[in-house]
Amino acid sequence: MLDGFNALAAPADSPDAYAFGRFLLRVRERVLLEEGVSVELGSRALDVLLELLASGGQLLTKEALLDRVWPGVIVEENNLQVQISALRRALGPFRDWIATVPGRGYRFTAPVTIIAEPTTVTHAAYAAAEAPALSVLVLPFAGRGEGKAHQWFADALTDSITTDLARALPRGGAVAAQVTADTYRLHAADAREIGRSQRVRYVVEGSVLVVSDSVRVNLQLICADTGAHLWADRFDLPCTGDVLALQDVIVGRVVRSIAPRLINADADRAERAERERPGGGTAEDYTLLGWSAFCRGAPLREHLDLARAYFTRALARDAEHADALAGIGMLAVKAVVEGAPFDDAAARDAKLAEADEMFQRALKLAPGHYLALKGGLGLLRARGAFDDAIIAAKAMLARNPAEVFIHRELGLNLLHLGRAEEALDWFRRADAFGASEPMRWIWLQGEGRALLELGRDIEAVEALRLSIAGNPTFAATHALLAAALAMAGQDDAARAAITVFRRAEPDAALEYLAQPTPLLPAQGPLPGGRRVLEGLRRAEALSGA
Known part of the structure; x- marks a missing residue:
């Protein structure tokens, strides 16, 4: 009550509202709206926000904020920190718009539109504000084929892609709600029009065609600023009887393709800005x-x-x-x-x-x-807590069944425990979801290890060569290839591969290479890696080292 009583009055010449991103702050009513919905915020936090918005992006020192928000009152600095934290919680994924300048104060970094006329304070006012940098809308996928079932399947894909993409993007990423995207189901709209009206920078559109025993997915990522196609892809999958499993694979491939490209596109923007204004x-x-x-x-x-x-x-x-x-x-x-x-x-x-x-x-x-x-999954593996890592990974997989990182971690931990057959299954699941993933070489290397442990040396050679094609700079994969070739009796090729490895890592111990994770101090012999070590020793002997 006292906090509200002491709230600052709006000066007579203050704007009627400030618009920023999806938010609108009505100054005289002292109400913060997010897409037209009121955001609960204490009066002191509103006072701090008003000062930040009025500063025009300039630094406001802690002392200045304390003087303006608590005039004539001596308060501890942590009171200001509490209000800043409340504001950041209210802004959610856009909390970084309130930037901390260490040891000095704060500044508001998002573009702000000042609205002077009451008649203009509408949803359209803040719609005109600049879209968040990493913002995307997934248009309803078109279902190609006869019957309503095809469109139902396409709708289910759209919903899952929207959900998983929101989870895959870093904090600050914004994925438009599916109810918003559904407004474009019945009428075509230009990507630039969508970008302006929904304040997004990127649009995803696609279609899915089901024909007898196969599914074809077409996908485009479009820049809403220019309408240019940034990336497009098409892939086919066998149509199995398990519709949910098929949906997981499609969603996983789509999200794993789009998310890094969105991150890289926005990182390119940030890099250009850094070149123009270093340190800014x-x-x-x-x-x-x-x-x-x-x-x-x-x-x-x-x-x-x-x-x-x-x-x-x-x-x-x-x-x-x-x-x-x-x-x-x-x-x-x-x-x-x-x-x-x-x-x-x-x-x-x-x-x-x-x-x-x-x-x-x-x-x-x-x-x-x-x-x-x-x-944390990688940390558990690095500490040798393989069983705990498997339990934690399976719990996370329930949240996101298409996450290839988790499939990979399950495979690596199982390899350490000597369970190569199970590990191979998880690596191959990762490849089903992430066949176009830039990091594919990692689980292909794991697949090669598992196959080598199982005595399937020719298959191991194929997987490891694919891994090297994805990342020729990772020296350990050349050593594993040498081991597989040596066990397969291909001595000349094994000698060449181990030579490539030794040029890069002349002093690395073979025991170190035999495990998927570098051997832990005092861990002792582990069940996994024994046949890999045998192959490494054979390859080393062939080289005359």
């Missing part, structure tokens, strides 16, 4: 750049170093950016499970402790944070 990006900009570098199909050390630098910049602007925290954590895990072996067990443990801290911070800020939970 937001926490969201730097996080997108970090994930773009992290998710490249064949990551080199410089890509991962660049990703860490971007995530660090994001955290310098917003220490509570959960996606950036999760990114730092995943890089730390990656350094252990895919990097060079650690000579010092303490250094390895410290790297994993850093990852654990980052994931816990992200989950505290955003309970159930998907990227932090995914990173």
